[in-house]
Amino acid sequence: MALTRVRVKQGEIQGYPAGNQAISVFKGIPYAKPPVGERRWRAPEPAEAWEGVFHAYEFGQIEVQAVRPKNDFYRREFYPFDYPMSEDCLYLNVWTPAENAEEKLPVALWIHGGGMRQGYSNKLETDGEAFAKRGIVYVSLNYRLNIFGFFGHPDLTAEDPFHSSGNYGILDQILALRWIHENITAFGGDPDCVTIFGQSGGGRSVQALIASDLTKGLIHRAIMQSAGGLGNETLDNYSLSDCEKDGIAFFKHFGIKNVAEARRIPALELHDMFIEYSKLHFGRPSRPCVDGYLWKKDFTSLCLDGDYQDLDYMIGTTRDEDGPAPFDLAMVLEEGQRLYPDQLDEFLKIVAYEDPKECEKIMARNRPDSLLAAALSWSEMTARSGKKPSYQYLFTHVVPGEEDSLFAPLPQDKRPGKCFHSSEHMYIQQTFLRSWRPFTGEDFDLSNKMCAYWTNFVKYGNPNEPGLPVWEPYTLENRRVMELSTDPHMIEPPVNDIVAFRRDYPFTRGTKKEE
Template sequence: MSEPVVETAQGRVRGRAVDGVLVFKGLRYGADTSGAGRFLPPQPPPTWSGVRDAFNYGDQSPQYASRLAAATPMSEDCLRINIWTPAADRGKRPVLLWFHGGGFEAGSGSSPLYDGTNMVKRGDVVLCTINHRLNVFGFCDLSGPLGSEFAQSGNCGYLDLVAAMRWVRENIERFGGDPGNVTIYGQSGGGRKVSVCFAGQEAAGLFHRGIVQSGSHLLVQTPEQSGRLTEALLKTLEIARSDARALQKTPVDKLQAAQREVIAAAGYRFEPVMDGIAFRQHPFVPDAPARTARVPMMVGTTETELSNQLGRDPTVYQLDDAGLRRRLKTYLPDGDVDAAVEAFRASAPAASPTELFFKITSWRSYIRNATLMAEARSRLNGAANPTWMYQVTWRSPAEGGRRYSQHTLDLPFMFDNVARAPNLTGPETPATRSMADSMANAWLAFARTGDPNHGGLPRWAPYDMKSRKVMLFDVPPRLVADPFAGERRFMERYSPVRATARDDS
């Protein structure tokens, strides 16, 4: 059937059969959020009669053009879902629901790297990606100036995720999926979104497993922090606090320009807030959320996350020991720099100053948070902790190997899309095929059973505070107890970090 038709709760949609997989793109899981819908919780999608084509990706949230944005139009009619399925046959397959990267301010579910074809064929699953509101459109807290009607305006982007999960629960069985077996997963900003869904009141019960990839989000903004951004936005746009509703009519480009000015001055961005409704405390500080304690989780990072972002500066590849120490003072207290270099060099004596720079900054910015998340879950669950921790340590030959194991390196492997990402992995080789087999099959096993073990891995034990078992995805993969003990112990002196800059993925 080249153009399959599926009856959803809103109306019939026509997809396409592509390379043996049925694909439906651009479906609405919520109504247009422009005008009177701006800064308010998402509303149900419209219904229709007849059959609507679902051949093309839908609009993405307004954002500045960047390599994270898709080629599709931008508008506030952005609550869209894309579906890849083996068959629309009510086959009760595991469902994977992907939240895209880009922090809380950029990105799209329409990236070619997120194409679900290969994973659907490999694992007989249903795979979905979504777009949702971002940046000021998704996280502008107007509860102060506008009161109870806008009580959750600072978390609209999170509520969009909830709306997508509700749409999946209502409709996915008609696309061959099991609404009782939904895995939410995401990398970078997508991992942050999974993190907050584990903590959010409204998300409870709508998903059954979660994977946090390079984006453990432990803290949300306080009302004071979000309030300062809102006040600065109003001031920049010369809108009186009593007339804050005028923000609903402000042109998109004008609102975006003001947002850029505000966050540049504040040093932090629009993102989820402790509104007392969705979030009554920080997601994973001081404790992991009890309501999702038994929901299986995978959490991990790459070894040198920040070689992606910081590696764009060509001078970083010429560092000597003195230059390493100078640069580290941006990330660590001056008095800690020598001890950091000593701790990290102890486990990697042959590492260059550049590699040490990437390792130390990656631990401070990403790996420390992921470790704290796994520890918090372990304390909550004890010996029955359903949390598996990993790190991608395979070193890419791309760019002469100078990025080591950078942020986003996991994507082509766990999506089984290596051919789409030679800039990350280099050409397809036996090594890249081995990595794809190890990781894609782990993600599929986890989606199916809540346990990532499969025949291509050493037996992967859940994380606990005693053995601290971590799967190192390399060729071959290895399970190691507390593989970075020295680095971990050094970093214990630091509090968790909150996202203050855009994640690049």
């Protein structure tokens, strides 16, 4: 029988059998003090000890965030229920198959997505049972999002002992990793075999964690799904100074005098202000900044200089990710100026900027092309580095039920894409029975393979096992990726001109291409 009562640093915890009764689950364990009042916009502090037994029977309250509208595609997929939300949200969950504390099983920490603006650890499609029944201690967590997790200001920087602000959501994740390092043995886990994995905003979080010296010794393997890689903006184009300027502008916009006054604003009211501000300045404040404390320099420079952590890595994307955003020629120019200032002419030529109709066709796949290119850049970088190579995938399987989709009446170019952003979740974590979609035997077969690949990687740093199609690492001699479909196999990645440009740019930035 799996453990149902354990003792951690803060005290004793009572869990209970999961749906699969060979596994136990512990929900809503506090890993930090509530980040409320004077602790708003401060680094998290370890949870206090408790008296008696903590009954870990319910998930903690979710992070403050926008509620998705009833007709939203992703609400139907993953957000059907409106959970209670609170600024007091720093809780984690553990699934374990261990029968005693001496088993030293591999550990996987799942970091949820949502663009660092939304999401929570107990979303419909995520669960630890599939990993746990394969011999892994699975942990998931909530962390501060949007304005609560990623807001900077000069006064916050001044009061911080490390002269940093704006990265509280990542600091939450690091504290959770420290909690795992100190306590996971009680659940039968091995603190020296910890894999972090996440998708979208969670994949960006993984990228942020492997870039920090503060996580050395706490992470041993990492998986970035539909995020991360080189050449994106997660840790490249946003400095502490930028973050502080945004904080000043936010205060000015709402007539807030100082940080003390801002800390007194009720959480839901503050989030409403964030939503209003985001309509004018999308993405700010909801992204980490390069602050000199968590990260010494921008991510691309760090990696190209060989300063990233030499871990086992897996990275990949879905074929379609999200559907095309509304086309705006001015935004194409702005993107080129922001991301490729030294090769702007080359970028504009490749995207046919002078021919708006052709440009719109090319930019229709901007999101999937960008994410694929960033993943390929990452794999190319690890291949060139002499460190461990990466395992890269491309998920191309079309999930069933598209004909019944909420978006079926819409034109195809307005829909999220058949291999949409996050569509791999239920295959990896084997949660089909929670979905409205009519999954079939071939879906379950692919799910078994994908869950095996992921859990093998958590255990060994290698996704392969006898009986599975062989997944080769991406190397200079073998620049191929695993296509995850009903027939998983290695393929040449689908690289067009813009993907090639974005893939190669991190290695050529700072130089002008010869005419």
